[in-house]
Amino acid sequence: MTAELNVLGACPLDCPDTCSWVVTVRDGEAVRLRGNPDQPYTRGSLCVKVNRYVEHSKAADRILYPMRRTGPKGSGRFERVTWDEALDEIAERLTAIVAEHGGEAIWPYQGTGTLGYIQGETGQAGRRLWNALGASFHDLNICSRAGNTGLRITNGTPGGMDPETFALSRLILLWGTNTLTSGHHLWKFVQRARADGAHVVAIDPIRTRTADQCDEHLAIRPGTDAALALALLHVVLDEDAQDQDYLDRHTKGWDGFEREIRRYPPEVAEEITGIPAKDIRALGRRLAHTRPTGIRATMGLQRHRGGGTALRTIAAIAGVTGDWRHPGGGVSYSTSAHVPIQADTRPGLLPAGPVRTLTMTRLAEGLEDTADPVKCLWVYAANPMGSTSDQNRVRRGLLRDDLFTVVMEQFPTDTVDYADIVLPATMQFEHTDLHAGYGHMYLMWNEPAVPPPGECLSTTETFRRVARRLGLTDPSLYDSDLDIARELLSGGHPYLEGVTVERLRAEGWVRLNVPDPFVPFTEGFPTASGRLEFPGPGEAYVEPFTARAAGPYRLALITPASHTFLNTIFGNNPELTRRAGTPKVLVNEKDAADRGLRDGARVRVFNDNGEMAAELEISDRVAPGVVMTPKGHWPKLSPGGVNANVLVDERDADMGRGAVYHDNLVEVAPEDGAGVTASA
Incomplete structure (x- = not known):
């Protein structure tokens, strides 16, 4: 008889939904992948991309063995080598670089190819090794940093609404987010709200497939979102619909912010945003008199010169209307800040001393620095030749003869073509990981379902082998994946009460120990003042x-x-x-x-x-x-x-x-x- 097994796991990709999935394994081979029907957010469905993940893992161009470059950089010509040969060359080169230039000449360039706490970006996988070597600190700012920073200034945290509470909203603003393409599981909560009479508005420079399904679409000029937010609040004030009790008890800086709002009537905002004043006024009146209003504003919204300010001002809307006090009210950007897991912050896991910071979005600049040059670029879960700004300058940097480049990868990306050493990486159902979605309130466990093909290794195992070949002795460098998972969950925060590795492995997913519905700011904010802190004069809009x-x-x-x-x-x-x-x-x-x-x-x-x-x-x-x-x-x-x-x-x-x-x-x-x- 054919043996068949269903293994629970989680999608690792850079998407707010972080789906729970079920891998069907037959005779040791993954043969089917489906969304977990029992998980409340995933509810049995995956996206058009991940539906092909099993097929993708078996693709003919999968990298299965370590390789060494044989042709010029950029040519993509390599020869197969053994792991021992690859590790020997890496150890020799890194030892020489550290001896001559110091550890800061190493740039560990990690990306968001996986968001796992064990193998990926969320847990800063590899930081133990880089700390031991004194490598430069990699500032992974490429995705959401401007918005995160703006929300921390206003609310004290980027965390906001539980997206499931959009089902309770009566006005929903999908602001700069194409939900049906980038996080479609939210849509079922939007549909539930619409069934109860909610009005749904897309605010986006593009009429997306999501905008097609909304009640209304406002085609805003790129980067002018904060001006629209101010104009909507101008109408709220004209309607005398501000929540004065909430303003008095839970906000700071209202007088100055009110003066700033008054500078942006709909007619002024029309000139800035391109949205007709009559449409701004109509939505402003709807906002003034509809509780609760839920705003979904995701990462694309803040990728411009005024991105942090835009999220700061949009978050302030719910402070003026008092929506932060209502289930289904407020702003949803990223729930990850509600997850009380701190990666590698124990004293023994911190850098021995201060090191320089190299910024992900400034890769070309960093590779051009001749005063304090980068001599080793170690790329993992990233494809900077395909995903990073100013591609031509990045290409020139990667062509440097004196740059030793190691790439850990699953497929022969453009970045792989510039590597000196390529190390084969596992895919998600071939390793252990722990995940938390940035669009929901659940922790997910990913159990390995099948053995890795060829000689692929997980991120953690690769770094354990590199550390051993370098002769490093700190015991934390050799912790097992389960040891790491237990450390991650050991902080004692109330939200993690009852959440253990054993429970996650048995159940596949666990909701954080928070109320349902979760309404985070009914009685204050995690700012220094304990209040929502409004932008001051001149701080509420930055021109793109x-x-x-x-x-x-x-x-x-x-x-x-x-x-x-x-x-x-x-x-x-x-x-x-x-x-x-x-x-x-x-x-x-x-x-x-x-x-x-x-x-x-x-x-x-x-x-x-x-x-x-x-x-x-x-x-x-x-x-x-x-x-x-x-x-x-x-x-x-x-x-x-x-x-x-x-x-x-x-x-x-x-x-x-x-x-x-x-x-x-x-x-x-x-x-x-x-x-x-x-x-x-």
């Missing part, structure tokens, strides 16, 4: 870079998530790349006419950073002055060997040095044209 399109580039570029890729993960999957099609750029009919562009034509999208080739689609999904091309295509599988990140500046947002993927100016011209821009 794209607002001043007065030079040769006059179109604001948006690079949202693709429906078929997750960042660049799945960018090599044959079926998903077929569905994604060739890279396209969406241009409004007016902008196309001004430039003499035809629908379906091959075009160049360009600025001073570089250019990419794409197929033009004339569409009313983007407003005049805005163009859109999705992220996620692998450069080497795209025309010209680049993707949209070749156009993105290596520039900082206003807070946390966040990324600015949605705050760049470009032009579009026929592929064989001279690039003459439209007249002013």
Whole structure:
């Protein structure tokens, strides 16, 4: 008889939903993957991307063995070597780098390819090894940092609403978030609210597939969200609908913020946001008189020069209306701050002394530094050649002959092509991990279901072997995965009461020990004052870079998530790349006419950073002055060997040095044209 086993696990990918899944194993092989029907948030469904995960794990281009570069950097030519040979070369090179340049010459460049607490970014996997070597600190700021920082200033934490309470909302603002593409499990709670009469509004520069399903869509100019928030509050004040009791008891700085709101009537906001004043006023009246109002604002919203300020001001809306006191009211950005797990903070696991910080979104700058050069770039769970700003400069940095690059990977990404040593990495149902979604209130356990193929190793096992080959003796470097998991859960926080490794392994998922419904700020905030702290005069709106399109580039570029890729993960999957099609750029009919562009034509999208080739689609999904091309295509599988990140500046947002993927100016011209821009 054929032996069959169902193993509970969790999706590791950079998505708020962090699904609970069930892997069916037959005779030691994963044959089926489905969403866990018993988990309250997943409820049996996965996304179009992850539905192909079993197939993806068996792909012909899976990296199964260690490799050493044989051709020039960037050529992608390698030879297979043994683990012993790879570890010997790594140990020799790292020892020499530390001896000559110090540990800070090592840059451990970790990404969000997995969000696990044991194997991934959330638990800062590998930090024990890097601390022992005195490596530079990697500031992983690429995804959500500006918004996190702004919310910490206003609320004391990025944590907000439990997304399940959107089912109780009577007005829902989906603000800068394409729910049906990037976190579709929230939609069932939105639908439940609509069944009870809720009104749902999409606020987005693009008419997304989510906007198509909403009651209303406001096409906002990119990066002007804070101005719209202020104008909506202006209408709330005109309606005398502020919650004065909540303002008096739970907020700080109201007088100054009220004066700031008064500077942004709907007519002023129309000039800034492009949204007609009558539409702003109508939504403002609805906001004034609808309790509870729930706002979903996710990471794409804050990837511009004023991103931190935007989230800070949007969070303030619920302070004025008092929505933070109601189940179904407030703002949902990331629930991860509610998870009281602290990774590697015991005294023995901290760096021996201060080290420099290297910022993820400044990779090109870091690799160009000749005064204090990076001599080893160790890339894991990341694909910077496909996902990082200013792609041409990054490429030049990775071509440096004196840079020793190690890449831990599952597939031959563009970044792998620049490696000196490639180490084969496990995929999710081949290793142990612990997860917490940033879009729900559950912890998830991922039990390994099948053995790794070839010679693939987990992140933790790879770092244990590297430490052993370097002769390092700190016992914490050799903790097992289960030891690490028990440490992560050992903090004693009330939210973790009753949550153990044994329980997670048995049940697969556990809700944090919080009330249901969870309403976090009914009686105060985790700020220094204990109150929501409003922005002061001049602190509530930062103009985006794209607002001043007065030079040769006059179109604001948006690079949202693709429906078929997750960042660049799945960018090599044959079926998903077929569905994604060739890279396209969406241009409004007016902008196309001004430039003499035809629908379906091959075009160049360009600025001073570089250019990419794409197929033009004339569409009313983007407003005049805005163009859109999705992220996620692998450069080497795209025309010209680049993707949209070749156009993105290596520039900082206003807070946390966040990324600015949605705050760049470009032009579009026929592929064989001279690039003459439209007249002013």
